[in-house]
Amino acid sequence: MSADILIIGGGPAALTAALYSLRGGCSVKFLEKEAIGGQIADSPRVENYPTISEISGLELSNQMFEQVTSLGADFDMDDAQSIEKTPQGFLVHGTYGDYEGRAVILATGVKHRHLGIPGEDKFLGHGVSYCAVCDGSFYAGKDVVVIGDANSALQYALFLSKTCHHVSLITLFDCFFADAPLVKALGDCPNISVTHCLSAQSFNGGSNLESITFQNTNTKELVTVPCAGAFVAIGQIPDNDRFGNLVDLDRGYIVTDEDMATRTPGLFAAGDCRKKKWRQVITACGDGATASLSAQHYLSVISSK
């Protein structure tokens, strides 16, 4: 059966799009390939969602999920592999089946690139983070390390320097791949130190992170840097090439207008998967709401023809 609005993803953007669509009287189906909640389900503490002073990411996701399923959202665990335009709307091919929607919202998010070294998974939420805006306040007054050499790493370091005691910015190569004003701002900041040519080897500690071991890429010497927190900023990975037949992509991110419309009428995108500057839960939710309202408007226009 065709849903009025078929949503790809089960994170905050998708669940908000589902909420608005259901409240707008549309039938909704959403597909999630891994776990409901998306990235935020990995966060032990969220303190920047309005009206909730502190909540675990899992609990926040669960509440969003319960809200939409209690309103009648239908969902399947499946990985959307491709999408095609049909006379009736869209046909999404999943690993386990095909799904029809009169309009579709892509809310596929991103994955933060991981280093893939020992201790990284163990200390996630206990010292290792991929988001300074999200988790920086947990390390106020403490020493932290930022790993990365491009704009986001420098932005993380500058952001953290406002509240942390000391920030060590550590890069793999002997230079930055960042904008000049950011590099200058870094040099003007007294509690940030920079060390180049170190390759991260392991995160170490007991129940919480205590240090990181690096190898000097020139001398091969091992260096251990004590720290309470480590912020890994080595890039994010969108996964939207499979939808490239119907949407424009910019470095893998879906290009939309401010109404979340893609270049294909009836196909919208919301949240971290689209080309935009700020990737947070609240911005994903805002996108999801906008995408749903735009999809509802699209359906009302084509129904009246």
Ligand SMILES: Cc1cc2nc3c(=O)[nH]c(=O)nc-3n(C[C@H](O)[C@H](O)[C@H](O)COP(=O)(O)OP(=O)(O)OC[C@H]3O[C@@H](n4cnc5c(N)ncnc54)[C@H](O)[C@@H]3O)c2cc1C
């Ligand atoms: C550790 C961590 C902590 C964070 N802390 C905070 C915080 O405190 N505050 C804050 O505002 N933000 C935080 N963020 C950022 C926030 O989680 C993201 O901005 C937000 O989750 C984006 O929502 P989204 O729905 O756009 O995408 P995602 O949350 O990435 O959700 C996308 C979902 O789509 C699914 N999916 C992808 N492709 C397919 C497909 N082909 N078929 C089916 N399903 C698919 C994925 O499995 C995923 O579940 C944090 C991020 C991380 C990683």
